[in-house]
Amino acid sequence: MIFHTKQFKLAAVAAALLAAGAAQASTGMTDNLVHSPKALEPLTGNTSAVSNWRFTAGQSFNGVAGALDGVARLSFSNSGGNWACSGSLLAGGQYVLTAAHCADDFTKMTVQFGWQGGAAAVTRNVSVGNAYVNKAWTGQLDTGADIAILKLDTVVTGINGYHLSTTNDVGKDYLMAGYGTTQKATNDLATNWNDGGYGHYGFNTFDVDSKSFNKAAGDAGVYDYNPNYYAPGTTYMSDFDDGTDMHNTLGRLAHETGDKWTSSTGRGGSEALIAGGDSGGGDFVWNGKEWLLSGVHSWGWQGSDACPDFGLTGCDNSSNNHSSFGDLSGSTATFSHIAWINSVTAPVPEPETYAMMIAGLALVGVARRRKQA
Ligand SMILES: [Ca+2]
Ligand SMILES: [Ca+2]
Ligand SMILES: [Ca+2]
Numbered sequence: 001m002i003f004h005t006k007q008f009k010l011a012a013v014a015a016a017l018l019a020a021g022a023a024q025a026s027t028g029m030t031d032n033l034v035h036s037p038k039a040l041e042p043l044t045g046n047t048s049a050v051s052n053w054r055f056t057a058g059q060s061f062n063g064v065a066g067a068l069d070g071v072a073r074l075s076f077s078n079s080g081g082n083w084a085c086s087g088s089l090l091a092g093g094q095y096v097l098t099a100a101h102c103a104d105d106f107t108k109m110t111v112q113f114g115w116q117g118g119a120a121a122v123t124r125n126v127s128v129g130n131a132y133v134n135k136a137w138t139g140q141l142d143t144g145a146d147i148a149i150l151k152l153d154t155v156v157t158g159i160n161g162y163h164l165s166t167t168n169d170v171g172k173d174y175l176m177a178g179y180g181t182t183q184k185a186t187n188d189l190a191t192n193w194n195d196g197g198y199g200h201y202g203f204n205t206f207d208v209d210s211k212s213f214n215k216a217a218g219d220a221g222v223y224d225y226n227p228n229y230y231a232p233g234t235t236y237m238s239d240f241d242d243g244t245d246m247h248n249t250l251g252r253l254a255h256e257t258g259d260k261w262t263s264s265t266g267r268g269g270s271e272a273l274i275a276g277g278d279s280g281g282g283d284f285v286w287n288g289k290e291w292l293l294s295g296v297h298s299w300g301w302q303g304s305d306a307c308p309d310f311g312l313t314g315c316d317n318s319s320n321n322h323s324s325f326g327d328l329s330g331s332t333a334t335f336s337h338i339a340w341i342n343s344v345t346a347p348v349p350e351p352e353t354y355a356m357m358i359a360g361l362a363l364v365g366v367a368r369r370r371k372q373a
Contacts, residue, residue, distance in 0.1 A: 050182035053272065054198040057114045057121060061175060061201075067284075067291050069159045071199055072096045073115045073179040074150075074280060076106040086178035086199075086281030087111065087150065088293050089161040095345045096126075096150040097162075098280030099296055099332070100137040103148035111152060113159055115179060118197035122159065124152040132344045134337065136232035142210050144233025146298040147332045148280075149344050164334045164341065165285055165294035170206050170236060173267065174294060175284045177201045180277025185240060185325050188318040191275040202272020206236040206283075206295070207250045208261035210330060213237055216257035222309055233336030236283070236295050239303075240273035240327050241266025242317070247326035249303045249315040256310045274300060274331075275323040283331050295331030303327050 061067040070089035074096075077083065085102035089095075096111055103109075106128065114121025130153075136145035179199045181191035211230035218225025239250040243265050250263035274281065274297045283295030303316030303326035318324035334341070 048184070048269075050184065050195045050200060051198075053182070053200040053202055054116070054195070055177060055201045056116050056198075061291065062286055064291060066160065067175075068177045068199065068201060069114060070161050071113070071177045071179070071281065072098070073112040073120070073199070074098060074102060074109065075112070076102070076109040078105050078107050080105075084179065084277045085279050086180060086277065086297065088282035088296075089113065089156060089159060090149075090293075090341075090345060091161040091163050092345070093156040093159065093161050094152060095161075096152065097282070097293065097296060097334070097341070098148050098150060099298055100133045100146045100148045101139075101141070101298075102280040103131040103150060104133045104137065104139075106131070109150070111150065113156065116198050122156055124154055124156065126150045126152060134232070134340065141299045142230075142235055142330060144210070144230055144235050144332060144336055146235075147233070147296050147334075147337055149341060151344075162282065162284070162293040163290065164338060165287075165292040166335050166338055168209075168234065168333065168335055169285050169294045170209055170261075172285050172294075173203060173205050175201060175203055175286070175291060176272060176274060176278075176281065176297070177284070178274060178278030178281030178297060180279070180281070181275045183275065183321055183323060185242065185273075185321070185323070186317065188320045188324075190320055191323055193277075196277075200272075203267050203270045204238045204240070204272060204329075205264070205267065206238060206331075207263040208237050208254070209333070210235040210237055212260060213253075216254075216260040217310075220257040220310075222257070234333035235298060235330045236333055238273070238329050238331075239263060240323065240325050240329075241271050242325040243268060244325075246314050247303070247317060249307060249326045249328060252312055252315060253306070253310055256312065273323045273327055274329045276300075293334055295333055297329070298332050299330045301328040301330070 055068045058066045072087035074085040074087050087096040087098035109126040111124045112120035130151035132149040134145045134147045182195050183191040214225050217223040248265045254261050278297050281297045282293050284291035285294045304319040307315035316326040
């Protein structure tokens with residue numbers, strides 16, 4: 001996997017984005033990723049200890065017991081080493097939704113649920129032939145194609161999978177979850193695997209979609225904007241707020257580009273941002289009854305990299321911490337890909353097949369009548 005350190009120069013936006021996930025195991029690690037989480041490089045940061053942001057099996061969110069039990073921990077290997085990502089179990093228990101950059105290059109993949117205290121409750125495998133990477137994925141982030149489906153070798157029972165959001169959720173608050181690295185948002189230090197025995201959660205708001213963001217930046221003369229670049233799907237953008245105007249990065253960037261969207265100073269102490277290893281994990285919106293899977297973690301962008309392009313400084317409270325206050329994240333929207341996801345997870349027979357099935361039924365009917373006659 002090449003995405004963990006490589007800075008992407010996007011032709012369309014000329015912006016340096018860093019994939020949030022697929023954090024790599026330390027050099028020399030072979031197959032013991034599961035047993036040595038601390039040796040790996042990972043999600044959420046905040047002003048209190050990261051252990052406060054663990055989620056545990058059966059934990060309730062908005063009164064839904066086990067709301068995050070369907071969050072998957074992905075461990076995979078390829079010629080580049082061992083890697084960690086996250087994902088979400090889809091309703092039915094057979095498939096996991098993750099990022100394309102977590103599923104486009106592996107030789108061996110393990111998917112686990114209920115990971116806490118460094119042990120999993122449920123473990124499944126995925127064969128290479130059972131990874132369905134979105135056809136529009138070219139390796140470039142932010143096009144809206146960073147999404148993939150994994151078919152598990154055995155269906156998962158006893159854990160509720162997620163239903164998909166089918167609407168554009170820009171403006172909504174969401175609950176994020178993943179098994180990636182962590183760090184306090186106020187520390188000027190890289191995220192790490194020190195709390196890698198647990199998954200973590202936090203909250204944020206989808207402020208704007210990348211196409212609208214880059215259109216506004218294009219109109220302002222900051223980037224070259226090409227609408228075709230965003231054709232594959234929508235990507236939701238969020239900023240990591242601490243309540244100050246200074247670190248309200250998307251609010252500041254909106255103001256610089258004609259106020260085409262709004263971004264508040266945040267949700268207070270519950271706000272968080274994804275980090276390495278959270279790639280592929282889910283963003284969940286509340287519909288009044290259940291948590292719907294709305295976004296798939298794709299990339300992170302440091303405030304210290306984004307703001308200077310717009311002539312701004314001071315957005316980012318730590319350039320060593322890629323998930324600090326003032327940093328940005330992007331997630332691929334599920335609503336853009338409903339038809340494709342359904343085509344993989346619940347394929348409908350071709351019309352000709354239908355015709356044959358009907359013919360077959362008719363023949364059976366005829367045969368039965370004859371037998372009865
Ligand atoms: Ca925010
Ligand atoms: Ca904000
Ligand atoms: Ca930062």
